[in-house]
Amino acid sequence: MSLQLNDIYEPIKDDLAAVEEGLKQVGISDSPWLNELLSYALKGGGKRLRPALAILSAGFYDYNLERVLPLAMSVELMHMATLVHDDTIDNSSVRWGRPTVNKIWGMAKAVLLGDYLFAKSGELTAATENIRCIKLLPQTLMIITNGELAQAASSFKLNQTREHYFFRISCKTAALFVLATESGAVLSQAPEKSIQVIHDYGHSLGVAFQMVDDILDFTATEEEMGKPVGSDLDQGTLTLPAMMLVERYPKDNPVKRLFGGGDKEENITRAIEMVRNSSIIQDCFDIATKYKVRACQDLKLLPDLNAREVLSNLADYIVARRR
């Protein structure tokens, strides 16, 4: 791939280093029980996309790292909290190429660690003392939870429309992107119109990001993903590629068999194979790319500063990535 994340991050690398240092400090609490869990969770292999989005989105008007830093940390901790709870709920064993918190320490501690991370995220956002940002955080968590519940309610169900799919990924992924971008813009005292542009960028980019994630669950290797491929099907989550597979091969269909209670391994392997050997991957990429283009189309309305190009590069990276 031509675009390397480190190269894209170059203009904000000092600020991201401050985020990293801040996150490391979060892992040093008075509680020995917590520190072990926190330092493990915080050392994960995340791409720090959401902090980067917060920093970049704050870069168009009155940029102040001290003001943005707690927000950037907060959105990453909120992200981690949701991952820790997701893995617990799904009983997943591997993420980022290593055992999950629930796998090592069990369900109880994973639930509590997630709760602590939610709280820490709330504390950091409160430290911005910006009421609008403060209100956005819990509203976003409500949207995410609602999306997760929708996903749980629809698992192993075939009768789902594209609207269901886009609703779910808007809730579970795009909402957090919007939190990062909108809050960043708000903290930089951006005018309302620019906040809207950055908000829309976050939403469309979040949708594109999740679509690519859903594609990679079919096309990537376990090493690239850092977790087993086909895990969405394993959880009974009908993503867009799976939906297309059901539509295009209504007769002999491994997704139908799987959701009907058929053999997991056999049907997941077959579904991956069929998706890879069809035009589904390209069709999904085309839709993800449309969202990427939509994300960037109004960036030109923002001041012509470095951050604009970086946001655009980040969007390109997100649809081109292999992990």
Place this chain on the structure above:
Amino acid sequence: MSLQLNDIYEPIKDDLAAVEEGLKQVGISDSPWLNELLSYALKGGGKRLRPALAILSAGFYDYNLERVLPLAMSVELMHMATLVHDDTIDNSSVRWGRPTVNKIWGMAKAVLLGDYLFAKSGELTAATENIRCIKLLPQTLMIITNGELAQAASSFKLNQTREHYFFRISCKTAALFVLATESGAVLSQAPEKSIQVIHDYGHSLGVAFQMVDDILDFTATEEEMGKPVGSDLDQGTLTLPAMMLVERYPKDNPVKRLFGGGDKEENITRAIEMVRNSSIIQDCFDIATKYKVRACQDLKLLPDLNAREVLSNLADYIVARRR
């Protein structure tokens, strides 16, 4: 018992009715998946102690129901969220005399419902637009989570001191009482000295409350408790009565046997019997009563208003209650 909660609540019954109505509204969201869970959780058999504490604590200076209402709802939702997650972690089947959320809907939905309730609690506190209250909420959740982790780390362990016990109950129960009382006082524009008095009341009362809860787990009936008696021992939680039992009967001790891996039912039954037939209950009550007295000792420094007597009555109720 001479003191009935309804009689104590009489002076604030309209305000508590507003809380109840507000909580009912929380159960009406756009999401069908959520509404079912929310309306079940919100109809629980709680005593609404924490909203009452918030309302009463706001009653000494500039009282404004509209301002206090979101706080009063917020502390109750935070309480519920922690209960839902606790029951999930403990795999408890019964609370308030009915099946738990995790029992009916399973672990995944219970975790998500708890997350939603945390978020809703955050949204309501944010609605107060009071930065000090806003900061208190996540800090409290961090303390609670830390206490729960301490409890998990110490479960089925005998070598615990009184300090461990008081640390745990301060975290898991008193912190939320303090959130309710301190935030209420802050919202009423109370002077700093009065906020401190109300803060200290909340802390001591919370400790007394949890001690009585721990006693009732030995002395009450399942019907009174709304859940099985002896559930603390069943979870491996060493409460003060159990600690005293270990100290006083070092030779023939069912708690030691239980924590050493012995038969659950037999040893829990025996431990309950031994505690009931000893002076342990009275000794524990004496300590709880000391905390109750300590809670009330400085209330006289507050303005001589109705709320002062109600806070005092509430403290009496808390140590005298049977459920």
